[in-house]
Amino acid sequence: MTMLTPDQQDALQELMNVSMGLASDQLARFLDTLVHLQVPAMQVVRASDMPAQLRELYADKEAHLISQGFIGPAGMQGEAMLLYNFSSAKQLAAILGYQQSEVSDAEMLTDISSILTTTFLNSLAAQLGSTLSYSAPRQLNCQNNQLVERLQALASRWNVALQVNIQYQVTDYAFQCDMILLIPGTALQTLQQQLDDILQDY
Amino acid sequence: MDAHWLAMPILQQLNSGVLVLSTDYGISFYNQFIERRLGVPLAEVRHKSVFDVFTDLPEAWLKRKLDSVVALNAPTFSSWEQRPYVLKLPHLRPVSGGSDYMMQNCSMLPLVHPHTGETFICLLIEDATDVSIYQLELQRNMQALQQANRLDGLTKLYNRSYWEQLLQSEVLRAKRYHQPLSLILFDLDKFKQLNDDYGHLGGDFVLIELASFIQSLLRESDFLGRYGGEEFGIILPNTSQSGANEVAERICRQVAAHQLLFNQRIIRATISLGVAELNPHRHQEAHDLLQCADVALYVSKRQGRNRSTCYRDDLQKVLQKVN
Known part of the structure; x- marks a missing residue:
């Protein structure tokens, strides 16, 4: 299986940094507060290795897993997953500007995930000269130890995982989540082609 | 176009x-x-x-x-x-x-x-x-399935695996909140004889009738389950050994006095019971409590059936003497 070359990986990391900057700018304007997103730590891994890497991180914790599919031209497609390890999503209400009583935890989680995923991926796609469409985000049931099983089942369908750790800080409130972009081999080839095109221009 | x-x-x-x-x-x-x-x-x-x-x-x-x-x-x-x-x-x-x-x-x-x-x-x-x-239908079916999975097909009491789960969680709860917990194990006396006299249908009938009769004598918070063929267990949360003993004595008397009518014949059945209270220091797990109740039940059997025995440390010696 082909993985990214060091050059491609560097280029992708750079594009992600720019995308994250654009996304945080958009978020800040929407949330009307300062949003600080750290430079994402990115890792390209075989999808089959991913569950083991996350097992420790999310062991013994109540984790939430939100999945959202995306598709673009030329075979670009994949699944974005956001992992949170807090037990209550109530704090998110303040960030999203909702009254706590009017939305459920599940709705807040899917909402914040959708916002994070689409703003980031839209920016990334724009850098690559493309656009993406999205499916509705879904919360996957992964209570207790089911998370790793769940990831294993997902990983078996995809070849490569881009694991991106994102830390958000919104003025007084910080939270952390992992974004995992799972993409199949064909989409990886498309991505590699797009990265090579960009690298050629330099 | x-x-x-x-x-x-x-x-x-x-x-x-x-x-x-x-x-x-x-x-x-x-x-x-x-x-x-x-x-x-x-x-x-x-x-x-x-x-x-x-x-x-x-x-x-x-x-x-x-x-x-x-x-x-x-x-x-x-x-x-x-x-x-x-x-x-x-x-x-x-x-x-x-x-x-x-x-x-x-x-x-x-x-x-x-x-x-x-x-x-x-x-x-x-x-x-x-x-x-x-x-919605799926959820309803799943609930029904889960319920069915917990019950014994014949008596409709909790089956062994679910009853043992309940016992385990009640033991943990009692330890955590420092509350008493007691257990009654009982056995239908001379079940083989009943089967020989009235046929297997008669034996099944007795099991079903006694299950619902004994259930009616218990509090809502007690858990009655079928432990084995003719062996049953009752979990009594928040109950000391003396309280559980009263319950056991009452069940024993009422079962013996209860007449079962099967094919125009009256069946009288008796049961033998063993009572034990959780000792949070000595009983590490649910299994240890079960074993104590089982010893007490065995003594009831050995001493002539149709009676209830509370677990004591010297019961093992009593057993040795009987043997």
């Missing part, structure tokens, strides 16, 4: 709702799917605020959603599982539908006018009523 003419007829006949709003929530367009269900022609409400046309919209929530579509130039979604519907519309299965209104999945997408550059928000409404009904 010039495909442009296709857009409008397909938009009108699409089996999904399409509602287009301006950034100040005015209605710009809705398709036939919405028009027919709402019962109001588009021309009558064009440019009116969506909140004046559709009653019961969650205004603060929807405004926040719509604003995010415009501010982030990114789609946002609403699922029936979290919010049954966004637009209150009827569904087309009024008889078999179950719910009163159409369950909806809604995607809210940013649209930019190709000439003026003006931004609009498109709400795509999918009817999820069928899915929600299947989901």
Whole structure:
């Protein structure tokens, strides 16, 4: 299986940094507060290795897993997953500007995930000269130890995982989540082609 | 073929709702799917605020959603599982539908006018009523299945595996909250003789009748389960050994006095019982408590049946003497 070359990986990391900057700018304007997103730590891994890497991180914790599919031209497609390890999503209400009583935890989680995923991926796609469409985000049931099983089942369908750790800080409130972009081999080839095109221009 | 003419007829006949709003929530367009269900022609409400046309919209929530579509130039979604519907519309299965209104999945997408550059928000409404009904049925079936999985087929008491789970969690609870917990194990006396005298149907009949009779003598908080062939167990939360002993003595007397009528013949059955209280220091696990109750039950059997025995440390010696 082909993985990214060091050059491609560097280029992708750079594009992600720019995308994250654009996304945080958009978020800040929407949330009307300062949003600080750290430079994402990115890792390209075989999808089959991913569950083991996350097992420790999310062991013994109540984790939430939100999945959202995306598709673009030329075979670009994949699944974005956001992992949170807090037990209550109530704090998110303040960030999203909702009254706590009017939305459920599940709705807040899917909402914040959708916002994070689409703003980031839209920016990334724009850098690559493309656009993406999205499916509705879904919360996957992964209570207790089911998370790793769940990831294993997902990983078996995809070849490569881009694991991106994102830390958000919104003025007084910080939270952390992992974004995992799972993409199949064909989409990886498309991505590699797009990265090579960009690298050629330099 | 010039495909442009296709857009409008397909938009009108699409089996999904399409509602287009301006950034100040005015209605710009809705398709036939919405028009027919709402019962109001588009021309009558064009440019009116969506909140004046559709009653019961969650205004603060929807405004926040719509604003995010415009501010982030990114789609946002609403699922029936979290919010049954966004637009209150009827569904087309009024008889078999179950719910009163159409369950909806809604995607809210940013649209930019190709000439003026003006931004609009498109709400795509999918009817999820069928899915929600299947989901509901599935949940009901799962519950029924789970229930069936916990019960013993013959007596309808809790089966061994579920009863043992209950015992384990009650032991943990009693230890955590420093509350007493007692256990009664009992055995139907001379069950083999009953089967020989009345046939297996007679034996089964006795098991079923005694199960429901004994259940009627217990508190709601006690858990009666079938432990083995003719062996049963009762978990008594928040009960000391002396309290459990009273219960055991009463059950023993009442069972012996209870007449069972099977095929015009009266069957008298008796039971032997063993009582033990959880000792949080000596009983590490549920199994240790079970073993104590089992020793007490064994002594009841050895001493002539139709009686109840409380566990004591010297019971092992009593057993040795009998042997």
